[in-house]
Amino acid sequence: MTDSNARPPSRRSAEDAKSVPDFYQAENYRAEESVGYMMRRxxxxxxxxxxxxxxxEPGSPTYPQWIPLHKLQMGTATTVAELARECLLDTGAMTRLLDRLEAKGLCRRVRSLADRRVVNIELTDEGRTAAEQVPHLLCRVQNEHLAGFSREEWEQFKSYLxxxxxxxxxxxxRGEKNDASSS
Known part of the structure; x- marks a missing residue:
C-alpha cells in the first residue's frame, strides 16, 4: 500500500541538498517572518x-501604465510581444493596456515596414514627457522606503536581493531543464 501523502522524490542532487540552508523549519514556521511574505508586503x-x-498628478499614467512607458523610453522593448514579456503580462493584457495608453495619446502603434506582421510601439511626445517623469517618482518613493539606511547598508541589501x-x-x-528532460 502506498502513502497518498508521500512526496515525489526530490530532483536535487545530494550535493545540492548539502548547500541548501535550513533557516525555516515546519515546526515553528510563521508566514509573516518568511522572506517571500516580507518582499511581497x-x-x-x-x-x-x-x-x-x-x-x-492629473493626466499622468496609472501605476500599471508607467511600466510599459518606462520600458519603451529605455528602449528595452519595441513590439507588443517584447513589451508583454518585459512587463510580465500576456499579450492580451498588454494589448488592452496599450489601448488605454494610446487613448491617452501617450503611444501609437506603427506597422513595421520590414515585416507587416510586426507592430512596433512608439511613444508620442506626451508619452516621452510622461515617461521621463517615471524615474523621478520611483526614486522618490523608493528613497522614502529606505529611510534610515546608510549607503553601505543599501548596497549590502541590494547584494542580498x-x-x-x-x-x-x-x-x-533547473526546473525548466528537468521539465524538458522528462518530456
Whole structure:
C-alpha cells in the first residue's frame, strides 16, 4: 500500500541538498517572518505609494501604465510581444493596456515596414514627457522606503536581493531543464 501523502522524490542532487540552508523549519514556521511574505508586503507598499503619487498628478499614467512607458523610453522593448514579456503580462493584457495608453495619446502603434506582421510601439511626445517623469517618482518613493539606511547598508541589501534573485533564476532554469528532460 502506498502513502497518498508521500512526496515525489526530490530532483536535487545530494550535493545540492548539502548547500541548501535550513533557516525555516515546519515546526515553528510563521508566514509573516518568511522572506517571500516580507518582499511581497514591501512590493505592495511601494506599489501603493507609487500609485498614490501618480494620482496626484492629473493626466499622468496609472501605476500599471508607467511600466510599459518606462520600458519603451529605455528602449528595452519595441513590439507588443517584447513589451508583454518585459512587463510580465500576456499579450492580451498588454494589448488592452496599450489601448488605454494610446487613448491617452501617450503611444501609437506603427506597422513595421520590414515585416507587416510586426507592430512596433512608439511613444508620442506626451508619452516621452510622461515617461521621463517615471524615474523621478520611483526614486522618490523608493528613497522614502529606505529611510534610515546608510549607503553601505543599501548596497549590502541590494547584494542580498541579487543573491536571492540569482537563486530563484537558477531554480527556475533547473526546473525548466528537468521539465524538458522528462518530456
Amino acid at each position: 514591501i512590493l505592495a507598499a511601494v506599489s501603493q505609494q507609487v500609485e498614490l503619487q501618480m494620482l496626484c 541579487h543573491r536571492i534573485l540569482d537563486n530563484a533564476q537558477a531554480l527556475q532554469a
